[in-house]
Amino acid sequence: MGAERVVFVHGSGSFGAAAWPRQHGLSLDFDCLYIRRHGFSATEEPVATGHDRDQEIVADALGGGGHVVAHSQGAVAAMMLAVDRPELVRSLTLVEPACFSLTADLPATAAHIALMAPLLAERHAMSDDDFLRAFVRRVFDADPRTPVTGDARRDAARLRLQSPPWEAPLAIVPGVPTLVLTGGWEPLYEEVAEYLAGTGATHRVAPGGHRPHDTPEGDALIRAFLRAGRHEAAA
Structure with a gap:
């Protein structure tokens, strides 16, 4: 086997x-x-x-x-x-x-959805860079590095296209x-x-x-x- x-x-x-x-x-x-x-x-x-x-x-x-x-x-x-x-x-x-x-x-998840759902609702009208910046600020309270390589730009574009897990x-x-x-x-x-x-x-x-x-x-x-x-x- x-x-x-x-x-x-x-x-x-x-x-x-x-x-x-x-x-x-x-x-x-x-x-x-x-x-x-x-x-x-x-x-x-x-x-x-x-x-x-x-x-x-x-x-x-x-x-x-x-x-x-x-x-x-x-x-x-x-x-x-x-x-x-x-x-x-x-x-x-x-x-x-x-x-x-x-x-x-439940409390933590409900708070997360309330924070992120408005951003995801607007994502198709945003650039990849703007979405990445807003996403990282809301989730990690930090500023991301600006994507400069091809891989980093694809990562930023992919993040904006993720389906909301909830x-x-x-x-x-x-x-x-x-x-x-x-x-x-x-x-x-x-x-x-x-x-x-x-x-x-x-x-x-x-x-x-x-x-x-x-x-x-x-x-x-x-x-x-x-x-x-x-x-x-x-x-």
């Missing part, structure tokens, strides 16, 4: 294998695929993302089934697939999941083993994690801000969870 498949689903920044630098070594134990979500390319102009299209990409990558590890907005499509086709998803690891449609009525059709959570990993820095993501923990998920916190999987602690938690899931599947 061959190695079990693990599909890695990136968030809004880097994509493919570049989004998971600490997890490359898992290829020694698993059949790892680092996908690109819809609209992400190193050469082509960005297009609007779509949760449904991302879900299809994850399903195609899983083939006959396997484990899914997803970050931020990538967690939306991963969870949608686990709800719709649980037979494909043996375990689900959600890193700082932006599954805000589940917690839209509009995703998520109303229930999957009945598959789930690890939620957060960085402990932002109440918004802790609120989502606590909600999922209340439905049976395991919630763990590791340092690292929005990318706890880049730290030794976060990486170790992901590896332990995947290996435990592999052993359970083989039992």
Whole structure:
């Protein structure tokens, strides 16, 4: 029997294998695929993302089934697939999941939506640079660097075209083993994690801000969870 498949689903920044630098070594134990979500390319102009299209990409990558590890907005499509086709998803690891449609009525998520929804409603009338500046100021209370390289300009354009995560059709959570990993820095993501923990998920916190999987602690938690899931599947 061959190695079990693990599909890695990136968030809004880097994509493919570049989004998971600490997890490359898992290829020694698993059949790892680092996908690109819809609209992400190193050469082509960005297009609007779509949760449904991302879900299809994850399903195609899983083939006959396997484990899914997803970050931020990538967690939306991963969870949608686990709800719709649980037979494909043996375990689900959600890193700082932006599954805000589940917690839209809770305080931190409601405040985030109230802050960001007006900006996203105006985004099609804004330049990529103006949207990037407004987005970073609202989310991080900082000023971004002006994009000057081709990659940076594509990143800015892609950010403006992201689908609002709170509009995703998520109303229930999957009945598959789930690890939620957060960085402990932002109440918004802790609120989502606590909600999922209340439905049976395991919630763990590791340092690292929005990318706890880049730290030794976060990486170790992901590896332990995947290996435990592999052993359970083989039992």
